[in-house]
Every structure is written in C-alpha cells, then in structure tokens.
Amino acid sequence: MEGNQLPTKVSFWSKVRSFLLQDITVELTPYQQKVEDEVNEFLHQDVTWAGVKNFLFQEIKF
Numbered sequence: 001m002e003g004n005q006l007p008t009k010v011s012f013w014s015k016v017r018s019f020l021l022q023d024i025t026v027e028l029t030p031y032q033q034k035v036e037d038e039v040n041e042f043l044h045q046d047v048t049w050a051g052v053k054n055f056l057f058q059e060i061k062f
Contacts, residue, residue: 028036
C-alpha cells in the first residue's frame with residue numbers, strides 16, 4: 001500500500017477552513033439586483049483627474 005492512499009486525520013482547522021470556504025448561493029429579487037447593479041456601477045466608475053479637479057474647484061454659491 002502506498003503512503004499517499006492512507007486516510008488522513010481531519011484536524012479542527014481543516015474543518016473550519018472547509019466551513020468558511022464553502023460556496024454560498026444568494027438569490028436576489030429584481031429590485032435587490034437593480035440596487036446591487038447600481039452600487040457596483042458607482043463603485044467601479046472611472047475616476048479621472050479632470051473629474052476630481054472639477055469637483056474640488058467647483059463654484060460654491062451661498
């Protein structure tokens with residue numbers, strides 16, 4: 001019998017790792033999906049120096 005065919009002892013950390021790294025399936029309602037898409041679009045928008053400059057140096061009216 002080869003050494004790599006022996007059963008291995010499952011440690012506590014192996015159990016924790018397998019629990020934490022399991023696949024999770026989440027189903028969203030159409031409204032939740034719309035909100036998630038809008039948040040993703042906001043977070044992944046292109047930030048350019050021109051946009052930052054325009055924001056920092058915009059005219060403030062009181």
